[in-house]
Amino acid sequence: MFKERYQRIKSVLQKRQTDLTVCMEHVHKPQNVSAVLRSCDAVGIHEANIVWNEHTYFRRGTAMGTQRWLKHRKHTSIEAAHQHFKQQSMQVLVTNLSDKSVDFRQLDYTRPTAIILGQEKYGASEEAIALADHEIIIPMMGMVQSLNVSVAAGLILYEAQHQRQQAGLYDKVSISDEDLNALLFEGCHP
Amino acid sequence: MFKERYQRIKSVLQKRQTDLTVCMEHVHKPQNVSAVLRSCDAVGIHEANIVWNEHTYFRRGTAMGTQRWLKHRKHTSIEAAHQHFKQQSMQVLVTNLSDKSVDFRQLDYTRPTAIILGQEKYGASEEAIALADHEIIIPMMGMVQSLNVSVAAGLILYEAQHQRQQAGLYDKVSISDEDLNALLFEGCHP
Ligand SMILES: C[S@@+](CC[C@H](N)C(=O)[O-])C[C@H]1O[C@@H](n2cnc3c(N)ncnc32)[C@H](O)[C@@H]1O
Ligand SMILES: C[S@@+](CC[C@H](N)C(=O)[O-])C[C@H]1O[C@@H](n2cnc3c(N)ncnc32)[C@H](O)[C@@H]1O
Numbered sequence: 001m002f003k004e005r006y007q008r009i010k011s012v013l014q015k016r017q018t019d020l021t022v023c024m025e026h027v028h029k030p031q032n033v034s035a036v037l038r039s040c041d042a043v044g045i046h047e048a049n050i051v052w053n054e055h056t057y058f059r060r061g062t063a064m065g066t067q068r069w070l071k072h073r074k075h076t077s078i079e080a081a082h083q084h085f086k087q088q089s090m091q092v093l094v095t096n097l098s099d100k101s102v103d104f105r106q107l108d109y110t111r112p113t114a115i116i117l118g119q120e121k122y123g124a125s126e127e128a129i130a131l132a133d134h135e136i137i138i139p140m141m142g143m144v145q146s147l148n149v150s151v152a153a154g155l156i157l158y159e160a161q162h163q164r165q166q167a168g169l170y171d172k173v174s175i176s177d178e179d180l181n182a183l184l185f186e187g188c189h190p
Numbered sequence: 191m192f193k194e195r196y197q198r199i200k201s202v203l204q205k206r207q208t209d210l211t212v213c214m215e216h217v218h219k220p221q222n223v224s225a226v227l228r229s230c231d232a233v234g235i236h237e238a239n240i241v242w243n244e245h246t247y248f249r250r251g252t253a254m255g256t257q258r259w260l261k262h263r264k265h266t267s268i269e270a271a272h273q274h275f276k277q278q279s280m281q282v283l284v285t286n287l288s289d290k291s292v293d294f295r296q297l298d299y300t301r302p303t304a305i306i307l308g309q310e311k312y313g314a315s316e317e318a319i320a321l322a323d324h325e326i327i328i329p330m331m332g333m334v335q336s337l338n339v340s341v342a343a344g345l346i347l348y349e350a351q352h353q354r355q356q357a358g359l360y361d362k363v364s365i366s367d368e369d370l371n372a373l374l375f376e377g378c379h380p
Contacts, residue, residue: 015331031221035341041332069333105352141205141351141360142231143259151225151344154337158328158345162295170331 002188009187010180012069016046018174019088019112020160023049023081025128026119027149035150036117040070043161046175047071049085049114051078068187078116082131085114092116094124094132095156097146101137109160110167117153192378199377200370202259206236208364209278209302210350213239213271215318216309217339225340226307230260233351236365237261239275239304241268258377268306272321275304282306284314284322285346287336291327299350300357307343 022040027033027050040048048070075081085092093107094116107113116132118124123146129135138147138155147155164170212230217223217240230238238260265271275282283297284306297303306322308314313336319325328337328345336342354360 009333012331012333029221031219031338035338038334038337039341041334042328042330042337044331138232138348139351140232141202141234143199143202144228144231147228147232147344148221148225148340150338150341151229154341154344155348161329161331 006184006188009184012044013175013180013183014173015044015170016175017044017164017169018046018176019090020045020109020164021047021049021085021090021113022115022117022153022157023051023075023078023085024117025051025078025081025124027117029120032120032148032150036153037067037070037072039150039154039157043157044170045070045157046179047073049073049075049081051075051081069183078125078128078131081114082128088112090114091134092132093134093136093156094118094128095137095152096124096129096135097137098135101135104136104138104156105159107134107136109163110169113160115153115156115160117149120149196374196378199374202234203365203370203373204363205234205360206365207234207354207359208236208366209280210235210299210354211237211239211275211280211303212305212307212343212347213241213265213268213275214307214339215241215268215271215314217307219310222310222338222340226343227257227260227262229340229344229347233347234360235260235347236369237263239263239265239271241265241271259373268315268318268321271304272318278302280304281324282322283324283326283346284308284318285327285342286314286319286325287327288325291325294326294328294346295349297324297326299353300359303350305343305346305350307339310339 037048050072052074090112092114095118116124116128138152227238240262242264280302282304285308306314306318328342
């Protein structure tokens with residue numbers, strides 16, 4: 001029983017994609033944050049990022065236990081978050097409902113990548129858009145202008161998952177031994 | 191102004207895919223219903239289906255105005271919904287977190303298709319699973335077992351959108367003249 005759980009956790013952690021992440025910029029509805037985190041876990045994101053300056057996030061129970069397996073890092077500004085991504089040589093993609101944005105399926109997500117998600121009502125900030133390498137959009141063929149933010153996040157993350165799976169990236173271990181052992185230790189000692 | 195709006199509405203309605211639909215089986219959180227409907231509109235679904243026996247749905251404002259452009263049909267049982275789909279010669283796909291389910295990307299969504307989504311906590315019913323032609327699953331590579339239902343719906347719908355776009359289905363008009371004119375009339379007279 002213990003051994004099975006240990007093996008399961010280990011195999012999940014070994015698939016973690018340490019060079020793929022999202023950044024929620026002032027996304028504020030707990031159910032959206034929760035849904036985004038579930039999708040992050042599902043595609044093997046190791047650390048999610050949040051730009052926020054209060055402490056309302058990650059309330060117990062909102063993310064179906066993802067807190068335990070998914071690290072999260074808070075930044076007090078989008079500039080600080082951007083710097084964090086560039087230190088890891090990531091391309092920074094910002095979601096933006098603009099004519100200049102390219103179809104999200106056209107990007108190469110096998111590269112180290114951070115995806116910026118915007119606030120429910122106002123979208124991503126001008127700073128976030130100015131700093132990003134590319135603006136991406138999910139095509140909309142109806143009357144409504146935008147998707148729910150967690151749906152948009154899921155679509156982009158699963159495009160990344162698909163590309164990375166085809167490139168064999170889930171068969172390579174990218175998590176460090178240190179992180180792997182720390183998470184295994186925590187996870188197996190409830 | 192009026193003319194532009196008329197043209198925009200018309201061009202959206204002409205892209206509607208009358209042979210693609212979803213069916214929410216007892217999905218009960220308004221924010222999930224709302225998010226699913228926004229995605230339906232975005233990929234050009236004409237009529238969404240709901241199995242439900244109360245009247246709590248489609249509260250004003252929850253779906254960002256999709257009510258106006260997206261028809262919805264209520265069924266009192268999954269059997270009735272299933273019959274409705276089979277009368278239209280649709281393949282019926284049920285989402286199910288089971289070993290027997292096939293990867294959602296492997297199905298052919300250019301065929302007339304209905305996608306059954308299950309309740310937040312319990313998933314699709316046994317009846318829904320027994321009646322369906324195929325069980326489909328979105329691959330999960332993390333610790334958490336399932337995605338938020340609206341995220342799952344978005345992923346399947348956009349896979350359908352992608353396949354249908356490549357097959358040129360958005361360039362053919364499938365809505366009837368009658369429906370087109372009725373919706374245009376309603377939509378242009380606020
Ligand atoms: C509801 S939208 C914000 C709408 C806002 N009025 C705007 O113009 O950006 C909230 C977030 O969802 C994501 N989103 C929603 N629809 C999207 C789409 N079609 N393409 C890309 N991102 C989308 C983006 O992250 C966006 O910042
Ligand atoms: C939170 S899930 C239900 C979980 C439930 N415990 C079960 O075993 O089905 C609610 C709905 O979201 C959809 N869903 C969530 N994750 C999915 C996945 N990985 N594949 C297919 N559908 C999924 C399905 O429509 C499902 O019925």
